[in-house]
Amino acid sequence: MTDGVLAEEPIDYPTLRPHPLRPPEAFAELRADRPICRLHYPGGAVGWFVTSHELGRAVLADSRFSSRASSLLFVDRRAMVESMAGAAPPGVVERYLHGQSREERLAAHRELFPTSRGDMLSQEAEGHSRLRKLHTGYFSVRAVRGWQDMLERIVGECVDAMEAAGSPVDLLEMYAKPVAAKMTCEVLGVPFADHARFTEPLAGHIDSAVDTGESDLERLQRATEALREYVMGVVARKRREPGDDLLSEIVTNGDLDDDELTGAARLLFHAAYETSTAQISLSAYALLREPELWQTLRDEPSLLPGAVEELVRYMSIVQPGATRDALEDVELGGVTIRAGETVTISLLAANHDPARFVDPARIDLRRDTNGHLGFGQGRHMCLGQHLARLELQTALRGLIERFPDLRLAVPDEEISLPTRHDYSFRLDGLPVAW
Amino acid sequence: MRIHADRERCVGSGMCVFHAPDVFDQDVDGAVLVRVSDADPERDDHVQRAVDGCPTSALSLVQASVESSDKDGREGTISRL
Numbered sequence: 001m002t003d004g005v006l007a008e009e010p011i012d013y014p015t016l017r018p019h020p021l022r023p024p025e026a027f028a029e030l031r032a033d034r035p036i037c038r039l040h041y042p043g044g045a046v047g048w049f050v051t052s053h054e055l056g057r058a059v060l061a062d063s064r065f066s067s068r069a070s071s072l073l074f075v076d077r078r079a080m081v082e083s084m085a086g087a088a089p090p091g092v093v094e095r096y097l098h099g100q101s102r103e104e105r106l107a108a109h110r111e112l113f114p115t116s117r118g119d120m121l122s123q124e125a126e127g128h129s130r131l132r133k134l135h136t137g138y139f140s141v142r143a144v145r146g147w148q149d150m151l152e153r154i155v156g157e158c159v160d161a162m163e164a165a166g167s168p169v170d171l172l173e174m175y176a177k178p179v180a181a182k183m184t185c186e187v188l189g190v191p192f193a194d195h196a197r198f199t200e201p202l203a204g205h206i207d208s209a210v211d212t213g214e215s216d217l218e219r220l221q222r223a224t225e226a227l228r229e230y231v232m233g234v235v236a237r238k239r240r241e242p243g244d245d246l247l248s249e250i251v252t253n254g255d256l257d258d259d260e261l262t263g264a265a266r267l268l269f270h271a272a273y274e275t276s277t278a279q280i281s282l283s284a285y286a287l288l289r290e291p292e293l294w295q296t297l298r299d300e301p302s303l304l305p306g307a308v309e310e311l312v313r314y315m316s317i318v319q320p321g322a323t324r325d326a327l328e329d330v331e332l333g334g335v336t337i338r339a340g341e342t343v344t345i346s347l348l349a350a351n352h353d354p355a356r357f358v359d360p361a362r363i364d365l366r367r368d369t370n371g372h373l374g375f376g377q378g379r380h381m382c383l384g385q386h387l388a389r390l391e392l393q394t395a396l397r398g399l400i401e402r403f404p405d406l407r408l409a410v411p412d413e414e415i416s417l418p419t420r421h422d423y424s425f426r427l428d429g430l431p432v433a434w
Numbered sequence: 435m436r437i438h439a440d441r442e443r444c445v446g447s448g449m450c451v452f453h454a455p456d457v458f459d460q461d462v463d464g465a466v467l468v469r470v471s472d473a474d475p476e477r478d479d480h481v482q483r484a485v486d487g488c489p490t491s492a493l494s495l496v497q498a499s500v501e502s503s504d505k506d507g508r509e510g511t512i513s514r515l
Binding site for chain 1: 445448451461462464
């Protein structure tokens with residue numbers, strides 16, 4: 001069986017969506033036929049691609065797989081790097097994409113994307129626990145409950161502003177972004193007046209990854225530098241005057257140096273703001289394009305926690321999925337993954353596996369979503385998942401209560417979503433009316 | 435049946451508290467605490483989801499007879515609030 005799979009031609013990462021909200025059709029075919037198959041990676045390397053829930057969960061939960069160096073092989077990075085040709089230092093893109101050895105490609109990757117020592121996503125074992133443990137108390141279920149009032153206040157301010165602006169508005173700009181930005185500022189302990197200092201560089205990151213033909217490395221590097229500069233300033237401020245917030249806690253209680261702190265803080269800004277913005281706006285869109293879903297939630301608000309889980313499952317916004325490197329040979333799903341090989345798990349494909357979720361393409365607000373991989377799995381499982389849940393529930397409840405008759409202000413076809421699968425999943429705008 | 439929590443393996447995801455808030459809690463560092471260590475049939479489904487859903491397999495259900503061999507707590511202990 002192993003030989004049979006190895007003999008098969010590796011696939012290219014499937015990117016074509018039949019509809020912006022639907023997973024690429026190739027996922028279903030692969031899942032049924034060979035739920036773990038060979039995949040092309042940058043540089044001509046061949047690794048593995050997982051599309052079933054069972055195998056995806058197994059890889060993420062297995063400590064024989066590491067996320068230490070694998071982020072360099074994110075499929076979206078390949079597209080990004082390809083679009084950089086011409087702007088990057090001579091030869092670097094070439095070495096990253098076509099380098100002879102893994103070491104050569106790694107070195108080129110480090111030139112293009114300076115890694116951060118404080119980023120726990122790229123750490124394992126002691127390095128990972130040391131960083132993660134500094135954060136976990138702040139994100140426990142109990143701690144997050146303490147943020148309910150803060151979230152309700154933020155949501156109240158944002159629905160007030162939206163109402164004052166008057167119908168129609170762009171829900172992304174008027175609601176999803178401000179809710180996410182204010183929440184990020186509160187949790188990390190920076191003044192809201194600062195918000196453009198991180199939201200603009202983060203937007204620069206995303207846009208420079210988009211395949212518009214005008215992407216450029218300079219823009220990405222400028223954005224990266226602007227964010228780093230801002231975050232370094234915040235870290236210095238927290239050292240001088242610690243407050244009652246997550247960053248102060250990490251600065252005060254940990255033994256991280258400034259470089260690590262900057263990396264850790266940068267990850268927090270990134271994770272807190274971008275994912276929330278995308279998930280709030282995409283959730284509202286999904287509920288409004290099928291108005292019976294909106295009405296159901298309006299009539300039965302007790303369904304909200306389950307609805308949020310279902311929307312997280314359905315969207316699986318971390319589109320490139322999770323990538324891991326095998327630390328030793330691993331037998332899985334009838335194949336042998338060799339030590340050093342990379343495995344990409346499509347969280348979207350796993351969360352749309354009909355063996356786990358019946359009729360997965362349907363949004364079912366009453367579905368039992370237990371075991372979905374929308375927040376990942378294993379020791380890198382989303383640190384902020386409980387805060388994200390509460391934020392999403394509060395944000396959707398606030399909208400439903402203030403605007404019970406909210407509707408899309410333009411035909412569904414005019415809502416702009418990425419049609420390619422390999423970038424961050426997000427809306428470009430969401431015109432709504434009431 | 436008793437609930438066994440290996441606090442060394444725990445990464446503080448809080449998934450157990452999410453599934454069974456009456457049974458689990460987290461300490462100030464986010465690590466698991468078992469509030470009621472004896473599994474109760476009425477809560478079985480929630481506890482089972484917590485055990486299955488733990489991202490690092492830090493939770494297990496152990497037979498009372500097996501549990502006695504773990505009494506010295508050399509591998510993580512069951513903590514009470």
